[in-house]
Structure formats: C-alpha cells, structure tokens
Amino acid sequence: MALLELKHISRSFPHAKGILPVIADLSFTVEEGEFVAVVGPSGCGKSTMLRMINGLMEPTSGQVLYKGRQIDGINLECALVFQSFALMPWLSVKANVELGLEARGLAPAEREKRASVYIDKVGLDGFEEAYPRELSGGMKQRVGLARALAVEPQLLLMDEPFSSLDALTAITLREELLDLWQDKSMPVHNIIMVTHIIEEAVELADRILVLSSSPGRLVADLKVELPRPRDRRQEGFNALTDKVFSLIEERA
Ligand code: ADP
Ligand code: MG
Numbered sequence: 001m002a003l004l005e006l007k008h009i010s011r012s013f014p015h016a017k018g019i020l021p022v023i024a025d026l027s028f029t030v031e032e033g034e035f036v037a038v039v040g041p042s043g044c045g046k047s048t049m050l051r052m053i054n055g056l057m058e059p060t061s062g063q064v065l066y067k068g069r070q071i072d073g074i075n076l077e078c079a080l081v082f083q084s085f086a087l088m089p090w091l092s093v094k095a096n097v098e099l100g101l102e103a104r105g106l107a108p109a110e111r112e113k114r115a116s117v118y119i120d121k122v123g124l125d126g127f128e129e130a131y132p133r134e135l136s137g138g139m140k141q142r143v144g145l146a147r148a149l150a151v152e153p154q155l156l157l158m159d160e161p162f163s164s165l166d167a168l169t170a171i172t173l174r175e176e177l178l179d180l181w182q183d184k185s186m187p188v189h190n191i192i193m194v195t196h197i198i199e200e201a202v203e204l205a206d207r208i209l210v211l212s213s214s215p216g217r218l219v220a221d222l223k224v225e226l227p228r229p230r231d232r233r234q235e236g237f238n239a240l241t242d243k244v245f246s247l248i249e250e251r252a
Contacts, residue, residue, distance in 0.1 A: 001067060004064070006052075006053070008026075011060050023215055027062075037195055037200070037205035040210060041213040043214070044211045044214070047159055050080065050194060054078040079147075142173070152187040154189055155188075160196065219247055
C-alpha cells in the first residue's frame with residue numbers, strides 16, 4: 001500500500017472576482033521510504049498542497065489517503081518545516097523544540113529527553129538555552145528541523161526549507177538532511193520537499209513532481225536515477241536539471 005495518495009485533489013479559494021482555482025485535479029502517490037521533491041512556479045499551490053497533506057486544510061474536492069485511510073483532521077504522523085523557520089522568539093531553542101510535543105501529550109520529562117536527542121541530531125548541542133535572535137539563519141532552520149523531527153514523524157513535509165539561507169549553509173544542511181533521512185535509527189522515512197531550487201530537487205530526491213501554475217496541475221513525475229551522493233559535475237545531473245527547467249518554462 002502507498003504511504004500517501006492524493007486522488008483528484010482540487011482546491012479553490014474565494015476571491016474578489018469569484019472563485020480562484022489554485023489546484024486542479026492533482027493525483028499522485030508516495031511510496032514507503034521515498035524522498036519526493038515538488039517544484040513549480042510561485043503561486044501554483046505548493047504550500048496549499050502541503051497543508052492538505054498534513055490535514056491543516058481540506059481539499060475542495062478529492063481525497064488525501066494516508067496508509068489507505070482518508071485523513072480526518074491533523075495527521076499526527078506528519079511534521080512541517082517552514083521556509084521562515086516559524087520559531088517563537090520568546091522561547092529558548094529547547095522550548096521551541098518541545099512545542100509540538102506538548103500538543104501530542106508527552107509528559108515533561110519525556111519532552112525534555114526527546115528535545116535533547118534531536119537538538120543533538122541537528123548539531124545544536126550546547127545551544128539548548130539560546131534564543132532564536134542569537135542564532136544564524138542556518139542554526140534557526142536546524143531548530144525548525146529538530147522541532148519537526150522531535151515528534152518522530154514518519155513523513156516530513158518541508159516547504160522551501162533552505163531558500164532563505166546563504167548558499168554554503170544550504171549545501172551543508174542538504175547533506176545533513178540526507179544523512180538523517182538515510183539513518184535507519186531515525187523514525188522519519190519519507191520526505192516531501194517543496195522547492196523552487198531545481199538543483200536541490202535533483203540532488204536530493206528519488207522523484208521530482210513538476211506542477212504547472214494557475215491552477216496547479218501535475219505536468220511531470222520524474223524518477224531521479226542518479227547515484228548518491230550527487231553533485232552537479234556528475235554525468236546526467238545537468239541534463240535532468242535542464243529538463244525540469246524546460247518543463248516548468250513550457251507551462252508557465
Ligand atoms: P505556492 O506555495 O506554490 O507559491 P500557495 O499554495 O502559497 O502557492 O498559494 C497559491 C495561491 O493560493 C495563491 O494565489 C494564494 O494567494 C492563494 N491562497 C493560498 N492560501 C489561501 C487562503 N487561505 N485564502 C485565499 N487564497 C489563498
Ligand atoms: Mg509556498
């Protein structure tokens with residue numbers, strides 16, 4: 001059985017001139033263990049799609065199935081990482097990481113233990129008591145990642161997680177994310193990452209879904225066969241990057 005199945009999802013929003021269709025008849029499946037990247041022009045409904053996958057928003061029509069069952073409310077087996085980090089400035093690193101755990105009913109001692117494990121996993125050991133304002137962008141996103149991993153989700157959803165970081169920081173964090181995903185001791189086995197950085201999708205993902213805009217539709221579902229670790233000097237890397245670019249341009 002597929003881990004996740006989107007069946008003919010459409011979503012529209014009320015708009016000044018009537019109804020704005022944002023996503024139209026979007027269908028795809030994600031198999032157990034996959035790392036899927038989603039690319040497409042700005043405004044094509046990528047963030048909206050992630051919200052429907054974790055149950056924050058309902059589709060106007062169609063179904064989202066998780067392990068064969070239609071999701072009803074927030075899917076607790078998902079966690080979301082945001083481009084903007086979405087940290088609480090008045091809370092320490094540790095308290096930020098513990099945020100999602102309280103909502104899931106973990107006792108304080110267990111919350112503390114979990115937070116400390118995942119703060120270590122993302123390389124922030126020693127920064128437990130620091131506040132977001134004291135951290136660089138890359139460190140803030142490490143906190144965002146630790147907070148998401150701490151709930152031990154099976155499916156990690158990432159919304160342009162490295163887009164606001166400088167290039168070198170983003171390179172490091174991508175490598176670390178791959179290591180975490182490939183680490184068998186980690187509960188997270190699946191990632192869906194929205195990105196507008198095509199090279200990032202080619203470097204990381206098993207599959208790349210290409211969406212068109214207005215409304216968002218699936219225009220391609222490409223398997224990335226390149227062996228890991230990948231880089232742009234590798235044979236086939238640039239060809240695939242160009243292919244994804246041209247698919248987006250054709251449809252924009
Ligand atoms: P992307 O992440 O691909 O850039 P979004 O999913 O954020 O796109 O948004 C797609 C479109 O849907 C945009 O035009 C946006 O204004 C609209 N939209 C998203 N959420 C809402 C909402 N809650 N109410 C009204 N319009 C929305
Ligand atoms: Mg978005």
